[in-house]
Amino acid sequence: MEELIKLDNISFSYDNKNILLQNVNFNIYRSDFIGLVGVNGSGKSTLLKLITGVIKPTSGSIICNKKIKFGYVNQTTSLEEGAFPATVYEIVSLGICKKPFRFINKEDKNKIEQVLELFGLSKLKDKSINSLSGGQMQKVKIAKVLLSNPDLIILDEPTTGIDTISQEVLLELIRHLHAMKKTILFVSHNVKELEGCTRVVEISDNGIVEVNK
Ligand SMILES: Nc1ncnc2c1ncn2[C@@H]1O[C@H](COP(=O)(O)OP(=O)(O)O)[C@@H](O)[C@H]1O
Ligand SMILES: [Mg+2]
Structure with a gap:
C-alpha cells in the first residue's frame, strides 16, 4: 500500500x-x-x-x-469564485486550465465533457452558477477538483x-x-x-x- x-x-x-x-x-x-x-x-x-x-x-x-x-472542496455550498457570473462549464474547466477564458485544446475539452456527463451536469453546462441548487453547486465543485487530477x-x-x-x-x-x-x-x-x-x-x-x- x-x-x-x-x-x-x-x-x-x-x-x-x-x-x-x-x-x-x-x-x-x-x-x-x-x-x-x-x-x-x-x-x-x-x-x-x-x-x-x-x-x-x-x-x-x-x-x-x-x-x-490535493483536491479540496470546502464546507460551504458556495464557490470561492463568489458571485463571479460564470457558467457551469467555465467553472468546471478551471480544474484543467487555471486561467478563465483561455483556449482549451481538444483533449481537455473531451475530459471536461466526460466529467460533466459523469456528474449529470451536461444539460446545465451553459447555466450561470448563480442559478444552481446547493446539490448542483456541490457537484460543480467536485467536478472541477476531479479535473485537476488530484x-x-x-x-x-x-x-x-x-x-x-x-x-x-x-x-x-x-x-x-x-x-x-x-x-x-x-x-x-x-x-x-x-x-x-x-x-x-x-x-x-x-x-x-x-x-x-
Ligand atoms: N480559525 C479559527 N480560530 C479559532 N478557533 C477556530 C478556528 N476555526 C475553528 N475553530 C474552533 O476549533 C474547533 C473545531 O472547529 P472545526 O475544525 O471547524 O470543527 P468541525 O469541522 O469538526 O465542526 C471549534 O471549537 C471552532 O470554534
Ligand atoms: Mg467542519
Whole structure:
C-alpha cells in the first residue's frame, strides 16, 4: 500500500491554550476511501486544513512521500469564485486550465465533457452558477477538483445543506470516484453516509480512532 501522507504525533491549538487535537497519528494510503466523523466542533475541518497544509501543527510533523496534489472542496455550498457570473462549464474547466477564458485544446475539452456527463451536469453546462441548487453547486465543485487530477480528494461535509435526494446522488458519485481508484477523504456527520468507505475514522475528546464498521 502506497502511503500518501503520514500525520506523526500531531497536536494543534488555535490559541496556544486550548488543545484541539492532541497526539494524532493517522496515515492515508492510496485508494483509501475514508469517512471522517465526529460531532460539531471536534476538529474535523481543522484536521483537513492541517493535511492540506493551510495551517501548521503546533507540534508533530506531517510527512508526504512526494509532492502530492490535493483536491479540496470546502464546507460551504458556495464557490470561492463568489458571485463571479460564470457558467457551469467555465467553472468546471478551471480544474484543467487555471486561467478563465483561455483556449482549451481538444483533449481537455473531451475530459471536461466526460466529467460533466459523469456528474449529470451536461444539460446545465451553459447555466450561470448563480442559478444552481446547493446539490448542483456541490457537484460543480467536485467536478472541477476531479479535473485537476488530484492524488487525494478531500470533501468537507459535501452533503450538508442539500436535499435528501441530491445527497444520495452525490454519495453515489463519491462512491463511483472511489471505484475509479481515486483516494478520498470525506467528512460526514451521518453514519448512513459511510456505506462503501474502506475506513471510518472518528475524532472525539479521546483523540482520533479508527472505527470498525
Ligand atoms: N480559525 C479559527 N480560530 C479559532 N478557533 C477556530 C478556528 N476555526 C475553528 N475553530 C474552533 O476549533 C474547533 C473545531 O472547529 P472545526 O475544525 O471547524 O470543527 P468541525 O469541522 O469538526 O465542526 C471549534 O471549537 C471552532 O470554534
Ligand atoms: Mg467542519
